[in-house]
Amino acid sequence: MTPFPWDAAMQMGFGVMRLSSRDFWGLTPRELAAAFGAASGRAATPRARLDELMRAFPDGGRNG
Numbered sequence: 446m447t448p449f450p451w452d453a454a455m456q457m458g459f460g461v462m463r464l465s466s467r468d469f470w471g472l473t474p475r476e477l478a479a480a481f482g483a484a485s486g487r488a489a490t491p492r493a494r495l496d497e498l499m500r501a502f503p504d505g506g507r508n509g
Contacts, residue, residue, distance in 0.1 A: 457481055
């Protein structure tokens with residue numbers, strides 16, 4: 446499994462978006478993804494984002 450890219454997330458959150466530590470760590474994963482999409486100019490559709498996450502974090506072939 447590919448580990449979550451925390452270094453890149455923190456660089457975007459702290460460096461680009463200038464979030465405080467409290468604000469960054471207080472975001473839900475959905476809020477974090479939406480903020481990053483908006484800040485990077487590539488707000489993905491929900492289905493496209495789901496497909497991206499499924500490729501990055503496959504479930505190992507289990508269903509359900």
